[in-house]
Amino acid sequence: MKRLSALFRPLALCLSLISASSTFAAQPLTVGLIPAEDSQAMLENSKKVIDSLQEQLGMPVKPFIATDYNGIIEALRSKKLDVAYLGPFSYVLATSIANVEAFSVAETKKTGKSSYKSLIIVRKDSGIETVPQLKGHTMAFVDPSSASGHLFPTAGLQKQGIEPSKYFSRVIFSGSHDASILAVANKKVDAAAVADRIFAAAVAKGIIKQADFNIVWTSPDIPESPMVWRKDLDPELKKKIATAFANIKNVEWGDQGVLNGFVPTNDAAYNVVRDTAKILNLDLKAMK
Template identity: 75%
Template sequence: MTSFASLFRIAGFALLPLLSIGQAHAADTLRVGLIPSEDSQAMIESSKLVLDGLQKQLGMPVEPFVATDYNGIIEALRAGKLDVAYLGPFSYVLAASVADVEAFAVAVTQKTHQSSYKSLIITRKDSGIKDVADLQGHTFAFVDPSSASGHLFPKAGLEKAGYAPEKLFSRVIFSGSHDASILAVANGKVDAAAVADRILAGAVAKDIVKQDDFRVVWTSQPIPESPMVWRKALDPELKKKIAAALAGMKDVPWGDQGQLDGFQKTDDAAYNVVRETAKVLNLDLKGMK
């Protein structure tokens, strides 16, 4: 059985001792961890208006922290050095298995008005690939070993359909980002790729690629959006204030999700679909001690 810890090692995320991010922070400062989907400064900048709004509503300093990898955020949560964090669906499930944290909110965007998204397998319309069976012997791009929509959900979907990815494709690469996978297909570098629907839609909206150039040959079930999580031990009154502040966060940009229409309530059970996908892939979520 492949452990979730091993998956992180495959992705280049070494499992480290408890992360040191300085001395214990002041009780009147809220420390917020952000998954490193971009470099640290870009991640903080793209979250600035949300963090500023949170600081204003809470009436206390909000200090962002971006680790060098997903595991850094999880370790900081486990050490009690972060109060709140923004995690991906799979990184949340891992965090919940090793740290005393829980999901409490997900972003709802003006673009979709939904708290979920989907993984797509896309190919060029001129490729001759019309369904999953036609992928046999072709080149393929996943995003990253730890990406929910760019690797884990589509891989599980292929296995459920009776295809072994290691035998289905002639060559597989990890592109490093959804945008890179989209461009790899558009430019003929690979024949097909797995990407998030909202990121493809964003690339089309920015006129980076044209929707009519692509064919979707597989679509996943809804994947719960990346959650905001907090330490369970956080002060209950502060939790109420944080949840209320995020719920009212509207008309501000939030990373690659676009303009927000607030954050809606979620809970740990919403991520059971992620745990079920881990079972399909034979991942041991208890593998990290």
């Protein structure tokens, strides 16, 4: 009997490994997406990236879109998400309350860079051409945690001695860059702070016409929105995820347009965002 047991032990071990592998493959990888656009558009525009990940990893990949940035951060903190696409500032906020780190960032074919800018836009027929002319007008930001849709433009305005809450007659948070652009286009607000690539995407889609707008302020370069993962993910799974993202090239991804690919990044790349938070005297943990 002992001899038979010894003979069957390798077979039992093999079956155990197969079973474990099958279980691992059957578990979905959950990926959170920031609400840069409306939920349905975000899902449709991320489909090629999600499909590529699923094919390369050999496991289901389940996308998740929250109604705001904090929804994604909370899902990471509570381990309901494995990987997420976050804005630069929402990433810095996430690192203060969740066990996450940036590992990859998209490089767009259009710019060949992994950075972008914030714009303050107005309707051309408003007659506004400079920041000083915005005084007493209405302003739309995207989300309190949005880098290009709130924090960088606020820091830029403060450098000019402008406190938005006192300078504008009314300030709103629209919830998405698209909503802010349309708010200006439809004369719901006089000005809005948005990401340059999302504004360009709206022009390319024919949603708005470039000629109908003036750009009255442009930010310095902002590090592109990173892909982040929970630090406690299995190391082997992390390697597979990083390799899978590195292999995603020449596909369209939402407002990013066609990608050159995803390139490695790290936490230190977002220190410029932390520095901006210091300019604004922000308590990151208090913003959750």
